[in-house]
Amino acid sequence: MMSRPQKYIEGEALHSQHAKSNNALKLRVAVLVVCVLLVSALVVTYLLFELLKTRENLRNLELKQKTIKADVTERLPEIKPCSTVQPTCPEPEVKIITQPCNIIQPTTPQPTEITTITQSYTMIPTTTPQPSEITTNDPCYECEDGWKQHGENCYFFSTRKSSWDASRTVCRTQGGDLVKIDSSEEQSFLRIAIQQKIESYDDLFWIGLTDSAVEGRWLWVDGSPLNESLTFWFFHDEPNDLTEEDPDGQDCAKMGPMYWFAISCKVTHRSICEKPAVALCV
Template sequence: MTEADVVYSDIKFGKGKTNEITSSSADTTYSEVKISKTKDPAVLPGDDSNESKTESSLTVALLVVAVLLAAATIALGVTFNRSTQTIQLLQKLQDEALKRNLTDRLCGTEPNNTLTLMCPKDPEVKRNETYPRCEEGWEHNGGKCYLFSTNGSSWEKSRDECKQLGGDLVKIDSREEQGFLAERLRVKMERAEDKFWIGLTDSKNEGDWLWVDGSPLDRNWTFWRSGEPDNWKEKDPDGEDCVAMGETGKIIESWTDGSCKTEYKSICEKEEEVGLYTITCV
């Protein structure tokens, strides 16, 4: 212990009887006591500024880690939500594509048979579904099936042939249907003069046009060629009481009246069928 670490102090001890206080200098004894300097007992070892800094740094680090974990959790949640939405969208598109594919492939099949298809997932999946269908040779559009005859026949004979197949000569109810038929005829017409009988006639009463189901022609849905109908009697004294369509270069307005005895091709129509099918994906 160095001299600098020693504190000198004078302590006076008084002589006297018990419980009596001394006051004279003769009764006083001096003693020298050395007291070494020590640190303030209130200050604990290691409780300094460096330790405080360490604790502050640790707190900051923990806060940073907590923030990063929270951000990662949010990012994972957003990613999972987007992935779920994507999967649902893909499933919907897949189902719609499968139905469209089945609608095309079911033509010509018999009800209650089994279809084996190549599916993108879930092998050996079997399920019963109902799908619209048209028989082989018939074309599907808007809930109906159409057959474009390639043989020339009179209007009455053409209608009989359609009935034998479960339908009738076509009844046109909308501009969309007329457009569909006109576009198909552009492909099927072999010659410019080719015509196709439709189910419209005024044979019962001249000028009163009726469809084959007995309903009158809606004047808002007529698609006559310019100048038609004209009931021309040059070739047939009975006039022109039946309607055909199929003018080259005409998309919509292509109806013309003609002699019901003329041998034209024809368009048959019937409702689509709905069958129950067991589908096996492999």
């Protein structure tokens, strides 16, 4: 039989062993809890990042949707059935008459076939537009290679980017100037042409409009004042001459696939040059 002191010593050793085991278990549990908390924090952070990214994508999609919707709404009035717009459906006789003006001389005797066609042409109602109004490319005018014809003018859409002043210098060396927009029809022509040439939404073009001489007095490059009833600014309060990007303000105009924007003349953009087409008819 063991003595009493020896049993007491063995009890203390056993109690100490259990205490150490409990401490080790508590340490493992604490480490496990910390790991779980760290993993949870990482998951929450990732989810928040994905949420912000999704919201940004939604905003971009909504902006694109509004832009496309506005473009479609603006172009709807231009889309009409061919049967309801007779002038846009020229008859074969009209196509024959649209030869260069100096081919058929009024004083020259005409063969029977031409006389018949001429008689048929005179029967067309007086409300029918002339060929120059039907087509963009008037056969009596011609443009150089690389220039796009519209009516009696030629337009060049640059691929290189430069400031407003530098772009105007390039246009003038080619015998023209930065484009002056005189009508809604010309604005529509340029808008459609730009939509075919841009590579991104921020691919914009300088036009010949500035108020650099007198703030608030917008003039075209030929010195004529801007017709306030014929403007296509994007924002209702534009131009507003903000100075955040340039202390000199926003003194030049650029054009996108739909609207105009006022911006610093020092920014680099592509440009649209305009000059008269070469007359072929006498």
